[in-house]
Amino acid sequence: MNQTNNYCVILAGGRGLRLWPYSRLSYPKQFIDFFGCGRSLLQQTFDRFLKILPIEHILVSTNEMYADIVHQQLPELPTENILAEPIYRSTAPSLAWASHRILHLCPEANIVVTPSDQAIQNEKAFEENIQTGFNFVNSCSGMLTMGIKPTRPEPGYGYIQLGERASEGVYRVRSFTEKPDRSFARLFLESGEFHWNTGLFLFHARFAYDRLCELLPSVLRQFDEQYPTFTPQEETRFIHEHFPLYPNLSLEHGMLENSTDVYVMRCDFGWADLGTWHSLFESMQKGEEDNVVIDCDVILENSRDNIVKVPKGKLAVINGLDGYIVVEKDNVLLICKKEDSSALVRKYANEARLKKGDEFV
Structure with a gap:
């Protein structure tokens, strides 16, 4: 596989209210150095993928009110790689725009989408899993999510039920349950059939874009009709005008819950979601x-x-x-x-x- 076809989209537009009052609307969690290590959560995520991909293949999706903060924290990132949305619409519309931009750059691209608020303990295992994931989606039309075996009945996470084996370490997704109550989370844990959803997704860019075009209003299709060839600036202007037409839809609810061609990879790279005080407590x-x-x-x-x-x-x-x-x-x-x-x-x-x-x- 040609590694130059691989891209990363870092999701950094969330408001972080589950970590209030330390995370604020004006300066949410992804821009904070929680642990005094000298790098914010966004910067640590960027550093992690810079070991895997060239800098020009890393895009950051954020809200326009945070664009200046992204510029300040990642001054080396090209300006056109910061996709600043005019209004919050969750992760499915964010990926629709990002996949459209990436397809324009590389029609054969594969994409990994990552949250900006995660802790990874085993960086080497993480890099190996990402490369294996790229190989999988490059040869298989579908969506691949990275799963982690649960260690506790955590109601704040999504749970993926493993189905039939598709390849070494990869299984079809039988079902997905977002944030179950604690009793169901305990049942999922005890069954041994479920993995936590890390929010790390991989797909071929064309698959992601086509599937999202089926789910979302035809904003970008209208743009393509008007601008068969375009610059990033033209695309950004159009998005800013039409982005509010999108619904508030997450990738989990839009694709993970409703698609048949969804797979999960069993991973073990020491993962923790840093989205809540409880998860911070459990991870430290x-x-x-x-x-x-x-x-x-x-x-x-x-x-x-x-x-x-x-x-x-x-x-x-x-x-x-x-x-x-x-x-x-x-x-x-x-x-x-x-x-x-x-x-x-x-x-x-x-x-x-x-x-x-x-x-x-």
Whole structure:
């Protein structure tokens, strides 16, 4: 396979409210260096794929309100490789635009789509799985997702049921369940038939574009009729004018749930979704009494199973807490139970916005 046909699309347009109040609408999680390592989550994702692909084959999909931040954090990325959308419409419309752009550059392209908020522990195994995935979609018409064996009944993830074997380590997807309640998540875990959906998807660009054209309004098809040949600037202007016509549709709901030609690869590269405080807690090394303290100063007494992040220069003194999130950022302090906190944190963020205004979100 010609490796020069491979491209990456980094999804970096999310608002990150499940990690509120540290992640804010004006500066969401993908642009934050959570762990004090010197690189944001977006930069770490970019670094990871730069080991696999040339820089000109990496595109970042984001919202136009974050385009300047992407430029600042990835100054080496060509400007035309930043696809800045005028309005949030989830991941299916984002990939429709990206696959259209990539097909214009390389009609034989393969694409890997990646979130910008993941932790990968085994980089070598990750690179090998991505290359194997590219090989698979290059010879098989379909969508390939990277699956990770569950280690706990996590209700905040999607669960993929493995079907018949398609090739070494790759299986047809029998079913997909997005964010089940904890009882179903436990059943899925105990059955041994399910893997977590990592949000890493691979396909031939033509397959992705054609399938998304079936699912979405004919925005880009109208563009192709008007502009048989085009520049990236012409395409961007057209997208900015017509992008609001797209529905708010994710790749999971648009393609993973409803397609028959979908496959899953069993992977083991040490994966963690960093989208919620609970998942951050589960992915990080535990300290004394199973507490997780993220790059800050804390004195803990008679407390266990908590996750804490406060600003630099502040000291948190905590006594008697068990299983809590304690996060302070600017004008908000959040203290809430950690268990199944994803929906709660989003709820509190929305309440704060309604009652106190955008400056609190």
